[in-house]
Amino acid sequence: MNKNSIPLFIGVIFSLVAIWLVNDYLLVDQCLDNGGSFDYSKAECLLENGDVKSSELGAYFMAIYFFMGVLISLFFSFSIRKIFNVEQ
Numbered sequence: 001m002n003k004n005s006i007p008l009f010i011g012v013i014f015s016l017v018a019i020w021l022v023n024d025y026l027l028v029d030q031c032l033d034n035g036g037s038f039d040y041s042k043a044e045c046l047l048e049n050g051d052v053k054s055s056e057l058g059a060y061f062m063a064i065y066f067f068m069g070v071l072i073s074l075f076f077s078f079s080i081r082k083i084f085n086v087e088q
Contacts, residue, residue, distance in 0.1 A: 007086055011077035015069040022068065027055060 031038045031045035036053060038045055045053040057064070080086070 003086060007077045007080035007084075008073070010080055011073035011075070012069075014076045015072035018072050019065050019069055023061075023065070026057065026061070030055065
């Protein structure tokens, strides 16, 4: 791994962690706040009455995660290069 790819690798790691945290907030916390339980194997919110609740943003999650991952990865990569004076 050369010196130029290390900031990009760190940026990707930060973006994956951010996506994981946002996913927990958007899906799991909202499910638990509505009195349901979240089934991680099926990624579904099971309400107390047996209904399955789907999120309003369900169709847009992949686009949201993609753009969020790219922006966070680029931000951290450029920031690390600037802070540690790594040439491109």
